[in-house]
Amino acid sequence: MTDATSDSAGVSPAMIDPATAESVHRAPHTPGTGNITKLAFGAIGVVFGDIGTSPLYAFRETFVGPHPLAIDDLHILGVVSLIFWSMTLVVSIQYVGILMRADNKGQGGSLALVALISGKISKSRYGGIAVLLGVFATALFYGDSMITPAVSVLSAVEGLTVVESRLQPLVIPIALILLIGLFVIQKSGTAKVGALFAPVMVIYFAVLAILGIVHLVQTPHILLALNPWYAMQFFLTDKMLGFLALGSVVLAVTGSEALYSDMGHFGRGPMRISWFGFVMPCLLLNYFGQGAMIIGLDDVAAAEAMENPFFVLAPEALRLPLVILATCATFIASQAVISGAFSITHQAMQLGFIPRLSTRHTSEHEVGQIYIPSVNYALMTGVIVLVLFFQNSSNLASAYGIAVTGAMLIDTCLMAVLLLVMWRWKWWLAVPVIVVFFMVDGAYFAANFAKVGDGGWFPLLIGGIAFTLLTTWNKGRRLMRERMTEAALPLNVFAKSAHGSAARVPGTAIFMASSNIGVPSALLHNIKHNKVLHERVVVLTIEVQDVPYVEDAERIEVQDLGEGFFRMTMRYGFMEETDVPAALKHAEMCGGPFEMMKTSFFLSRQTLLPSAKPGMAIWREKLFSWMMRNAASAMEFFRLPTNRVVELGSQLEI
Numbered sequence: 283m284t285d286a287t288s289d290s291a292g293v294s295p296a297m298i299d300p301a302t303a304e305s306v307h308r309a310p311h312t313p314g315t316g317n318i319t320k321l322a323f324g325a326i327g328v329v330f331g332d333i334g335t336s337p338l339y340a341f342r343e344t345f346v347g348p349h350p351l352a353i354d355d356l357h358i359l360g361v362v363s364l365i366f367w368s369m370t371l372v373v374s375i376q377y378v379g380i381l382m383r384a385d386n387k388g389q390g391g392s393l394a395l396v397a398l399i400s401g402k403i404s405k406s407r408y409g410g411i412a413v414l415l416g417v418f419a420t421a422l423f424y425g426d427s428m429i430t431p432a433v434s435v436l437s438a439v440e441g442l443t444v445v446e447s448r449l450q451p452l453v454i455p456i457a458l459i460l461l462i463g464l465f466v467i468q469k470s471g472t473a474k475v476g477a478l479f480a481p482v483m484v485i486y487f488a489v490l491a492i493l494g495i496v497h498l499v500q501t502p503h504i505l506l507a508l509n510p511w512y513a514m515q516f517f518l519t520d521k522m523l524g525f526l527a528l529g530s531v532v533l534a535v536t537g538s539e540a541l542y543s544d545m546g547h548f549g550r551g552p553m554r555i556s557w558f559g560f561v562m563p564c565l566l567l568n569y570f571g572q573g574a575m576i577i578g579l580d581d582v583a584a585a586e587a588m589e590n591p592f593f594v595l596a597p598e599a600l601r602l603p604l605v606i607l608a609t610c611a612t613f614i615a616s617q618a619v620i621s622g623a624f625s626i627t628h629q630a631m632q633l634g635f636i637p638r639l640s641t642r643h644t645s646e647h648e649v650g651q652i653y654i655p656s657v658n659y660a661l662m663t664g665v666i667v668l669v670l671f672f673q674n675s676s677n678l679a680s681a682y683g684i685a686v687t688g689a690m691l692i693d694t695c696l697m698a699v700l701l702l703v704m705w706r707w708k709w710w711l712a713v714p715v716i717v718v719f720f721m722v723d724g725a726y727f728a729a730n731f732a733k734v735g736d737g738g739w740f741p742l743l744i745g746g747i748a749f750t751l752l753t754t755w756n757k758g759r760r761l762m763r764e765r766m767t768e769a770a771l772p773l774n775v776f777a778k779s780a781h782g783s784a785a786r787v788p789g790t791a792i793f794m795a796s797s798n799i800g801v802p803s804a805l806l807h808n809i810k811h812n813k814v815l816h817e818r819v820v821v822l823t824i825e826v827q828d829v830p831y832v833e834d835a836e837r838i839e840v841q842d843l844g845e846g847f848f849r850m851t852m853r854y855g856f857m858e859e860t861d862v863p864a865a866l867k868h869a870e871m872c873g874g875p876f877e878m879m880k881t882s883f884f885l886s887r888q889t890l891l892p893s894a895k896p897g898m899a900i901w902r903e904k905l906f907s908w909m910m911r912n913a914a915s916a917m918e919f920f921r922l923p924t925n926r927v928v929e930l931g932s933q934l935e936i
Contacts, residue, residue, distance in 0.1 A: 322560075334561065341569055347679060351523060353576060355577060361516070367510055372538055373557070396416040397829065403703060422688045423685070433678040444605075445605060458666060461665050469653050497595060525725070786817055790881040791816035794883065795821050823849075883923075887929045888910075
């Protein structure tokens with residue numbers, strides 16, 4: 283297998299760990315600082331869009347989904363009770379109560395959690411398992427990133443059929459137009475749109491609460507669902523249907539992982555205020571209101587209303603405005619998950635799990651506002667296929683649960699390590715907590731696994747493809763580094779021998795190296811073919827640390843090897859961009875300041891050759907070569923000046 287490709291030339295993850303991070307992230311700051319009320323208000327707009335749109339379909343799907351339930355008091359009280367206790371256990375206790383206490387220098391999410399615990403278990407047999415779990419959670423998130431916009435926007439647009447049934451043929455065309463428009467505007471950045479998020483979501487949640495209260499007052503009987511006995515009675519009466527119903531009930535807590543992922547943006551205090559003080563009460567009032575409305579109707583009217591109970595909550599004259607408001611809310615939820623896909627891809631690139639992709643920064647002030655064209659259009663294609671293939675939100679809801687519950691179950695596994703290894707809880711306290719959440723999240727996942735044939739296969743397919751790509755790239759890069767290190771000549775030895783054997787020319791040469799061991803191939807080939815060395819030769823390695831951000835004082839480390847040779851290590855956090863010229867402006871410990879017009883950057887360009895003993899299967903080697911071929915240039919990834927870069931090639935067996 284021969285393939286001329288451009289090496290990644292310099293990214294060396296100091297700690298390889300995968301991640302799920304389903305969020306819009308911002309420039310580094312101390313989470314939770316500033317006006318708490320303002321932060322809590324902002325969190326409502328950014329964090330809670332996904333879980334906030336669940337009332338559009340979660341309650342309905344338990345009754346009209348793949349495993350329909352009888353519409354009677356027993357099942358309505360049982361489902362509402364399940365939703366209440368699911369929201370209490372999973373969101374309020376597991377994520378807001380426990381996981382939010384685990385932050386990596388203020389940052390949350392599965393990525394931060396894996397990075398936080400990896401230092402403790404990386405040398406144990408469980409370290410590799412934790413990394414693989416994180417990689418699979420990342421892979422599942424890409425399926426979630428496709429399903430969330432499709433099911434949210436489609437469920438909102440379907441509200442038009444409640445206003446006027448004759449609009450049914452227009453639902454899919456309108457949904458596709460809205461979704462395509464959503465992806466097209468991504469390249470403009472989210473700053474202007476984001477300014478409208480919080481006010482719209484506050485109005486949306488307030489409307490949810492008001493609609494629920496109106497019906498709750500009329501039928502207070504629904505408040506019996508606060509008693510967990512009604513959930514247990516549901517299971518005792520319909521054991522199998524009760525189990526399968528969990529696959530739809532869990533839709534009420536989709537987006538709960540976003541609360542943890544976005545903790546670094548607003549701080550745990552403001553987010554807890556938003557959740558407990560506003561968002562959770564509004565959501566529960568709406569769910570209880572939907573249940574109260576159905577209980578208060580006769581059998582025929584209840585069956586009709588169950589086709590779309592969220593919109594039937596509103597008086598007929600207000601249903602069209604409610605459709606418009608719900609559509610705006612689904613846009614916000616979709617925007618957050620799309621931006622989260624950009625964020626997680628950027629972090630995975632930094633950690634060595636995804637090849638370089640062209641990345642554009644859409645804000646001069648907000649580092650986290652990025653746009654990755656290839657990811658954007660891949661998601662758009664997937665969303666269009668989903669809408670055309672599944673046709674309605676009920677079918678899509680079956681596909682939705684697998685990705686969400688899979689990520690939740692992985693978070694529970696990581697939480698177990700956190701409690702036992704990091705926090706060292708007493709076993710008699712930690713084990714019952716872990717068992718409870720494994721039972722809850724495991725039951726949700728198992729119930730959704732039963733829907734694989736009804737659409738759950740899609741996120742598993744996307745997750746499998748993404749997992750293969752992520753692990754293939756990571757292993758291929760590791761094999762390349764190992765092969766290059768095997769024959770590496772110590773740089774200090776090379777510096778002494780090369781000093782007298784090549785002419786020195788004015789200026790600075792920076793040779794990008796993926797490892798801080800040995801001489802980079804570009805430097806060897808430069809002296810072999812050009813027979814010259816610059817006055818100052820710097821071998822630069824970029825290391826990505828297991829923290830979100832690196833302090834400026836710890837950014838650069840330099841080793842003076844004499845004879846004008848320096849080895850420089852430049853460190854970045856996994857949420858930062860690698861802007862090499864910007865960092866070099868502050869590096870004067872390397873024989874003086876760097877002037878870009880007198881500095882040349884040398885990159886290695888590898889040609890992969892077939893090996894007698896391949897490090898991985900031939901099909902994976904070919905896949906790795908294809909990924910390298912399609913990677914963005916190192917020049918763009920490191921933001922190097924285009925007229926100061928030289929590439930030199932070599933051959934390599936992996």
